[in-house]
Amino acid sequence: MLRIQIRAAAAALFLVAIASGSSARAEETITVGTVGTGSSLNWPVYIAQEQGFFAKQGLSVDYVAAPSSAAVQQQVAAGSVDLGSGGLVDPVRAIDKGAPISIFRIEATAAPYALFAKPEIKSYGQLVKKTISIGGIKDITRIYLERMLVPNGVKPGDYDMVFAGATSARFAALSSGSVDAAILTSPFNFKAETAGFTKLGTTVDYVRDFPFSGFAANTAWAKAHKEALAKFLVAYAAGVDWFYDPANRPAAVAILIKRTAALPDDADKTYGFFQDLKIYDAKGSVIDSGLGNLLKIMKDLGEIDGSSDVARFYDPSIVMAQ
Numbered sequence: 001m002l003r004i005q006i007r008a009a010a011a012a013l014f015l016v017a018i019a020s021g022s023s024a025r026a027e028e029t030i031t032v033g034t035v036g037t038g039s040s041l042n043w044p045v046y047i048a049q050e051q052g053f054f055a056k057q058g059l060s061v062d063y064v065a066a067p068s069s070a071a072v073q074q075q076v077a078a079g080s081v082d083l084g085s086g087g088l089v090d091p092v093r094a095i096d097k098g099a100p101i102s103i104f105r106i107e108a109t110a111a112p113y114a115l116f117a118k119p120e121i122k123s124y125g126q127l128v129k130k131t132i133s134i135g136g137i138k139d140i141t142r143i144y145l146e147r148m149l150v151p152n153g154v155k156p157g158d159y160d161m162v163f164a165g166a167t168s169a170r171f172a173a174l175s176s177g178s179v180d181a182a183i184l185t186s187p188f189n190f191k192a193e194t195a196g197f198t199k200l201g202t203t204v205d206y207v208r209d210f211p212f213s214g215f216a217a218n219t220a221w222a223k224a225h226k227e228a229l230a231k232f233l234v235a236y237a238a239g240v241d242w243f244y245d246p247a248n249r250p251a252a253v254a255i256l257i258k259r260t261a262a263l264p265d266d267a268d269k270t271y272g273f274f275q276d277l278k279i280y281d282a283k284g285s286v287i288d289s290g291l292g293n294l295l296k297i298m299k300d301l302g303e304i305d306g307s308s309d310v311a312r313f314y315d316p317s318i319v320m321a322q
Helices: 001-025 040-050 069-078 090-098 140-152 165-174 188-194 217-222 226-244 246-260 264-277 289-302
Strands: 028-035 059-066 083-087 101-106 113-117 131-133 160-163 181-185 198-202 213-218
Touching: 028 160, 028 226, 040 083, 040 181, 040 226, 040 246, 040 264, 059 198, 069 083, 069 090, 069 101, 069 213, 083 226, 090 140, 090 165, 090 188, 090 213, 090 289, 101 113, 101 217, 101 226, 113 140, 113 188, 131 140, 131 165, 140 181, 160 264, 181 188, 188 198, 188 246, 188 264, 217 226, 226 246, 246 264
Parallel strands: 028 059, 028 083, 131 160, 131 181
Antiparallel strands: 083 213, 101 213, 113 181, 113 198
């Protein structure tokens, strides 16, 4: 009798092990490179995780932080991560130089940036001979900064620039007094406002003709994992839809606080700001996004060498996974 019980127990454990193994195999992990840790721009991804949208698709998502959007694309190209999130100028430049990556989804359709300066600076004109912190010498924040300053009589060369890829680092530089102004995204724009810094303007006052950020994939990985990529897109879209439901505002704010350590008031203001901007597109179509406008600007600036044809920057077999 004892042997029978032992055998029965062993058989049960074996079945449990098989079931566990099957469950583990069913869930695929996707690694996503992001700029810094905890960005409001990744809100739909956080929602998809917290609300179980990825789990429903049999996916889990791991984050790998990088100091800048350009560094994220380097990781995607090297295959160190499967996907990367960040400003679109960086995957565009990488693809132009032959990197094996492809843009497959638009993330933010508008840039949620504001330019803040020391309290004693009250106008754009007072930035002449001052130091401004942006994301990088070739970062998308430089395009936004110039779009804001030139119409106000401040030309490139009239000011100095220092670079920090993450908005948290730019806010720290402004707070410490080591720079005179910084371009900030949410929730750090609200932190700066509360701290008494001067808000000179927002990027959406000057730029609404091209998308801000998107996802790029390592092309080889994407072609070998089309099903997983399609599931990622389904879960991400569910996160966007859930974000836009006003009934979910308290829960969405709580998720952002959890993932970014934002203050409750800043997180709530960010939610309202992003809702007003309609910052996330439910489809995120690369083809219909206005990406061509950004490519033309970059071509005119000498930022890309090859054709500015949108078709160069995405792989139809990957995009069609949507």
